[in-house]
Amino acid sequence: xxHALVGGKALRGYLVLEGxxxxxxxxxxxxxxxxxxxxxxxxxxxxxxxxCMDDDDLRRGRPTVHVRWDEATAVLAGDALQALGFELxxxxxxxxxxxxxxxxxxxxxxxxxxxxxLGQALDIAAESAEAPLGLAEITALQAGxxxxxxxxxxxxxxxxxxxxxxxxxxxxxxxxxxFQIADDILDVEGDAAKxxxxxxxxxxxxxxxFVSLLGLEPARARAAELAEVACAALECYGxxxxxxxxAARFVISRDS
Amino acid sequence: xxHALVGGKALRGYLVLEGxxxxxxxxxxxxxxxxxxxxxxxxxxxxxxxxCMDDDDLRRGRPTVHVRWDEATAVLAGDALQALGFELxxxxxxxxxxxxxxxxxxxxxxxxxxxxxLGQALDIAAESAEAPLGLAEITALQAGxxxxxxxxxxxxxxxxxxxxxxxxxxxxxxxxxxFQIADDILDVEGDAAKxxxxxxxxxxxxxxxFVSLLGLEPARARAAELAEVACAALECYGxxxxxxxxAARFVISRDS
Numbered sequence: 001x002x003h004a005l006v007g008g009k010a011l012r013g014y015l016v017l018e019g020x021x022x023x024x025x026x027x028x029x030x031x032x033x034x035x036x037x038x039x040x041x042x043x044x045x046x047x048x049x050x051x052c053m054d055d056d057d058l059r060r061g062r063p064t065v066h067v068r069w070d071e072a073t074a075v076l077a078g079d080a081l082q083a084l085g086f087e088l089x090x091x092x093x094x095x096x097x098x099x100x101x102x103x104x105x106x107x108x109x110x111x112x113x114x115x116x117x118l119g120q121a122l123d124i125a126a127e128s129a130e131a132p133l134g135l136a137e138i139t140a141l142q143a144g145x146x147x148x149x150x151x152x153x154x155x156x157x158x159x160x161x162x163x164x165x166x167x168x169x170x171x172x173x174x175x176x177x178x179f180q181i182a183d184d185i186l187d188v189e190g191d192a193a194k195x196x197x198x199x200x201x202x203x204x205x206x207x208x209x210f211v212s213l214l215g216l217e218p219a220r221a222r223a224a225e226l227a228e229v230a231c232a233a234l235e236c237y238g239x240x241x242x243x244x245x246x247a248a249r250f251v252i253s254r255d256s
Numbered sequence: 257x258x259h260a261l262v263g264g265k266a267l268r269g270y271l272v273l274e275g276x277x278x279x280x281x282x283x284x285x286x287x288x289x290x291x292x293x294x295x296x297x298x299x300x301x302x303x304x305x306x307x308c309m310d311d312d313d314l315r316r317g318r319p320t321v322h323v324r325w326d327e328a329t330a331v332l333a334g335d336a337l338q339a340l341g342f343e344l345x346x347x348x349x350x351x352x353x354x355x356x357x358x359x360x361x362x363x364x365x366x367x368x369x370x371x372x373x374l375g376q377a378l379d380i381a382a383e384s385a386e387a388p389l390g391l392a393e394i395t396a397l398q399a400g401x402x403x404x405x406x407x408x409x410x411x412x413x414x415x416x417x418x419x420x421x422x423x424x425x426x427x428x429x430x431x432x433x434x435f436q437i438a439d440d441i442l443d444v445e446g447d448a449a450k451x452x453x454x455x456x457x458x459x460x461x462x463x464x465x466f467v468s469l470l471g472l473e474p475a476r477a478r479a480a481e482l483a484e485v486a487c488a489a490l491e492c493y494g495x496x497x498x499x500x501x502x503a504a505r506f507v508i509s510r511d512s
Contacts, residue, residue, distance in 0.1 A: 047335060052327035071308035072380050075331065076373050079303060082335065083368030086342045090361035097354035104360040105346040112339030117332050124328050 009060060011179070011247070012037040012153040018244050019157025019168050022237050029095055033103055033156040036088035040111050041149055043081035046074050048120065054201070061196030082111070095160055102159055110152040119144025132208035139177065146183075147176035154244075170233035175248050178226035181219050182252045184209040188216065194255055223252040265316060267435070267503070268293040268409040274500050275413025275424050278493050285351055289359055289412040292344035296367050297405055299337035302330050304376065310457070317452035338367070351416055358415055366408040375400025388464035395433065402439075403432035410500075426489035431504050434482035437475050438508045440465040444472065450511055479508040 013034040020030030049056040049064040050071060057067045066074035088094075089103040109115055122141040126133050133141065154172035158165035184202070188211050192199045202209045211219045230248040234241035269290035276286030305312040305320040306327060313323045322330035344350075345359040365371055378397040382389050389397065410428035414421035440458070444467050448455045458465050467475045486504040490497035 043335075047331055050328075050331060052331060072306075073377075075303055075306060075308060076377050076380070079299075079334075079338065079367075079376075080369035080373040082338050083364045083371075083373065085364075086360055087364035087368060090346075090357050090364065092361075097352075097357045101346050101353045101356035101360065104342055104357065105348075108339045108341075108343035108346065112343060113336035115339075117336040117339065120335075121329075121332050124332070 010038060011251070012041050012149055014247065015150065015153040015172070015244070016156045018241075018247070019154055020160050021157070022240055022244070023157050023161035023163050025157060025160045029093065029160060030157065032088050032091045032094035033107075033160065034153075036085045036103070036107060037149060037153045037156070039081045039088060040085035040107065040116075043078040043085065044111075044116060044120070044149075046078040046081065050074055053120075053124065056198060056201075058192075058197050061193075085111070099160055099162065103156065106155075106159065107152055110148040115144055115148035117144075119146070119148065126207055127205060132206065132212070134208070135210075135213050138208055138210060138213065142177065142180040143173075146180050147173065150176040150179065167233050167236050171230045171244065171248070174226045174230035174233065175251060178223045178230065178248065179251050181210040181223040181226070182254065184211045185216065185219055185223070186255070187211075190255065220252075227252045266294060267507070268297050268405055270503065271406065271409040271428070271500070272412045274497075274503070275410055276416050277413070278496055278500070279413050279417035279419050281413060281416045285349065285416060286413065288344050288347045288350035289363075289416065290409075292341045292359070292363060293405060293409045293412070295337045295344060296341035296363065296372075299334040299341065300367075300372060300376070300405075302334040302337065306330055309376075309380065312454060312457075314453050317449075341367070355416055355418065359412065362411075362415065363408055366404040371400055371404035373400075375402070375404065382463055383461060388462065388468070390464070391466075391469050394464055394466065394469065398433065398436040399429075402436050403429065406432040406435065423489050423492050427486045427500065427504070430482045430486035430489065431507060434479045434486060434504065435507045437466040437479040437482070438510065440467045441472065441475055441479070442511070443467075446511065476508075483508045 016034035016037060017027060017030050020027070020034075045059060046065045048054050049059055050066055056064055058064065062068075064074070065077055069077075085107065086104055089107045090100045092100070094100050094103060111117065119141050122137075123145055126137075126141065151169060151172040154168045154175070155165035158168050186195060187199050187202055187209065190199050203212070210222070214222060227248045231245040234244055272290035272293060273283060273286050276283070301315060302321045304310050305315055306322055312320055314320065318324075320330070321333055325333075341363065342360055345363045346356045348356070350356050350359060367373065375397050378393075379401055382393075382397065407425060407428040410424045410431070411421035414424050442451060443455050443458055443465065446455050459468070466478070470478060483504045487501040490500055
């Protein structure tokens with residue numbers, strides 16, 4: 001299950017479903033925030049691939065939206081997907097009103113100018129920076145760009161159950177960083193056919209990555225260490241959290 | 257007050273504040289959805305001005321975001337403004353949880369693929385259509401493009417008060433259409449300096465408008481008729497709704 005969903009590029013939705021299961025929340029309720037975070041993630045990819053952003057023509061092994069259709073369609077499809085994310089997060093079947101209001105509010109904060117969009121803006125700025133970013137800057141950039149949505153996804157189950165999200169938050173922070181380091185490793189030594197997108201773009205653009213800053217083997221070791229930190233954060237959940245631990249281990253060993 | 261806000265391009269926020277006042281809701285609460293709808297409206301303008309969309313270099317008398325900064329910044333600023341809209345709509349100070357959840361949910365529906373984005377997509381498609389659109393198609397296009405947010409704004413006060421939004425909805429539907437017809441008239445005979453944006457774009461692009469379909473004087477008469485319909489819809493509110501009636505009359509007489 002973990003491999004199919006995480007490898008199938010639905011990591012965020014999977015985190016929502018598993019976090020919800022840990023708290024005894026039905027899949028019928030959890031599917032709303034799970035679909036919400038996948039919609040917001042999908043919007044970010046469609047806009048990120050635009051010519052004025054990362055200018056990518058391939059995503060998940062298929063032409064990107066602006067290549068298949070046109071730029072206006074990609075802008076509008078991304079805009080509609082973001083709105084859909086909030087429609088799903090606030091959906092009446094997701095739970096009681098205060099949970100739905102909380103899901104919408106926290107999703108907006110995770111996606112917005114102090115979350116994912118900030119990370120994207122820092123990433124774009126890094127391309128024209130005079131000197132490559134350092135480790136602290138790359139870490140801050142990634143905390144926004146990929147970390148914010150992963151954290152929201154992991155915590156959503158606790159929000160649905162009105163439980164303390166702290167253990168899932170600690171798990172998500174380590175997982176998010178491990179995920180990004182693994183992504184940087186894949187960008188260097190991955191197979192573009194398996195990844196379904198262009199690789200080695202960062203190196204060609206002279207952009208700093210965890211691999212360029214740490215070196216390949218230390219980066220691999222750091223990712224493994226973070227996966228262990230992520231697993232340890234779930235100790236309070238006992239054996240019930242094994243799927244989430246498996247997801248953390250999978251994230252650093254994936255080849256696509 | 258109406259002239260300053262409506263003329264100052266904050267029609268939607270003004271509708272929220274006035275609709276809330278009619279229902280005895282404090283400005284301290286109403287300012288959250290008022291700011292929310294202005295954020296979503298602003299995002300739509302920033303994206304609409306992009307080169308791949310309407311390609312405008314002037315808005316409110318100043319260079320558009322992609323001209324002043326760059327396209328990536330305009331895409332990201334729009335994305336962040338949309339998220340901000342939902343953050344404000346679901347803000348804890350806007351009211352009880354079910355009101356906030358309802359504001360976020362209805363805003364998402366108004367902004368998304370069956371609301372504003374649909375209107376934008378129909379507008380883009382109209383540019384490359386073989387034949388200009390007819391009256392029914394233009395009306396449907398505008399119901400999404402400008403109508404959906406105006407309707408949400410007018411109804412927000414009733415949502416805040418958990419009252420029946422039907423009279424405000426009827427007001428908004430007539431107002432929204434009157435607003436768009438007035439916009440088409442301004443596009444033909446307005447002063448670009450006062451409007452703060454390029455005019456006569458639709459005619460040059462060969463796009464159908466209410467003016468091209470109805471003729472200038474019949475369009476003016478239709479807008480006046482719709483403003484009266486809007487005013488009449490507020491009868492149940494008595495003299496308290498005079499500001500909203502004034503806004504409807506102002507919308508069809510504005511010169512910018």
